[in-house]
Amino acid sequence: METVKVTAETKATVVPATRKKRKLTADHWFAFSFLLPSIVLIFIFVYGFIGWTGYVSLSSWNSLVPDFSFAGLKNYAYLFSDFRFQADLRNTLVFTILFISVVIILGQFLAILLDQKLRGESIFRNIFFFPMALSFVVTGVVWQWLLNPSTGINLFLKKIGFESKWYTDTNILASLHWGKIEFGVPVAMIAVVIAAVWQMTGFAVAMYLAGLRAIPDEVREAARMDGATEFQIYRKIIIPLLRPITVSVIIIMAHISLKIFDLIYAMTGPGANFVTDVPGVYMFETTFRGNYYANGAAIAIIMLLSVALFIVPYLISSRKGES
Structure with a gap:
C-alpha cells in the first residue's frame, strides 16, 4: 500500500482552500435588500x-x-x-428591590405549585397569566379604584371601622439609614409594588414553570434514592438549577422597574412630597409641562x-x- 506524504507545499495549497471566503450570491443581496429598510429605520428612530x-x-x-x-x-x-430627582432615585431603588424580590419569590412558589400536576392546572395558569394581557395604565386605574379610601376595598373596610389611605399615604413604613442618605419605604409605594407584582408575577411563573418542566424526573428520583426529602430536593437541586432563569427574570424585571412610568402616573402620580415619584414621571412633567x-x-x-x-x-x- 502506498503512503501519501504531506509536505509543506501540499499544506500551503490545502489550508487557503479551506479558509476561502464565500462569495455573496444574489440570494444574499436579495435578503439584505429586504432587511435594509428596517435597519435604516432602526438607526434613525x-x-x-x-x-x-x-x-x-x-x-x-x-x-x-x-x-x-x-x-x-x-x-x-x-x-x-435637585431634591425631587434625589427622591426619584431613592424611590426607584426601593421600588426595584421590593418589586423584583416579591416577583421572584412568588413566581417560584406558584410555579412549584403548578408543577405538582394538580387538577385544574390550566385554569390556575390562565388566572396567573391574565394580568400580563393588560397594560400598566389599566392596572394603575383598577388598583387606584380598589385602594381608594372612598371606593373599592377600603369602602368595605371603612364600614367595619378600619380605614386606610393606601396609595395616598405618605407615612414611612420602614427606613434604612446609610450615612447621610435615608431610604424610606412609604405606604404609598407599597401599594404601587402590589399592583406591579400582580401584573408581572405571571411572567415569572411562566419562566419558572418552563424551567421546572425541563428538569428530568431522573434527577429527582436519584435524589430520593439517596434519601433526600422533597424540601431538600428543591432547596439543594431544583432551585439552584433554576438560577439562569432567575437571572433572566431579574434582568427583565429590572428593565421594567427602572423605566416605570405609566403604572405610577395612572395610579398615584408624583404623590404628596414625591413619595411615589420616579424619573419617568419627572421627565414627562419637566419636558412636556415645564418645557x-x-x-x-x-x-x-x-x-x-x-x-x-x-x-x-x-x-x-x-x-x-x-x-
Whole structure:
C-alpha cells in the first residue's frame, strides 16, 4: 500500500482552500435588500434619536424657544442637586428591590405549585397569566379604584371601622439609614409594588414553570434514592438549577422597574412630597409641562444608562454562552 506524504507545499495549497471566503450570491443581496429598510429605520428612530436626546441634554434648551448653545454637564449637575430627582432615585431603588424580590419569590412558589400536576392546572395558569394581557395604565386605574379610601376595598373596610389611605399615604413604613442618605419605604409605594407584582408575577411563573418542566424526573428520583426529602430536593437541586432563569427574570424585571412610568402616573402620580415619584414621571412633567427640554433629555439619558447597566452585561454574557 502506498503512503501519501504531506509536505509543506501540499499544506500551503490545502489550508487557503479551506479558509476561502464565500462569495455573496444574489440570494444574499436579495435578503439584505429586504432587511435594509428596517435597519435604516432602526438607526434613525432608535439610535439617531438617542444621539439627538444626548445632544439636547448638553444644550441650554430649557424654554419653548430652541437654544442649542453648549451647556456641558450643567443639566446633569442640576438634577443630582435637585431634591425631587434625589427622591426619584431613592424611590426607584426601593421600588426595584421590593418589586423584583416579591416577583421572584412568588413566581417560584406558584410555579412549584403548578408543577405538582394538580387538577385544574390550566385554569390556575390562565388566572396567573391574565394580568400580563393588560397594560400598566389599566392596572394603575383598577388598583387606584380598589385602594381608594372612598371606593373599592377600603369602602368595605371603612364600614367595619378600619380605614386606610393606601396609595395616598405618605407615612414611612420602614427606613434604612446609610450615612447621610435615608431610604424610606412609604405606604404609598407599597401599594404601587402590589399592583406591579400582580401584573408581572405571571411572567415569572411562566419562566419558572418552563424551567421546572425541563428538569428530568431522573434527577429527582436519584435524589430520593439517596434519601433526600422533597424540601431538600428543591432547596439543594431544583432551585439552584433554576438560577439562569432567575437571572433572566431579574434582568427583565429590572428593565421594567427602572423605566416605570405609566403604572405610577395612572395610579398615584408624583404623590404628596414625591413619595411615589420616579424619573419617568419627572421627565414627562419637566419636558412636556415645564418645557425644560434639556433637563428632560438629561433625565432620559440617565434612565437609559441605568437600564444599560443591567442589559448590556447580560447580553455580553449571553453571547459568550452561545459561542
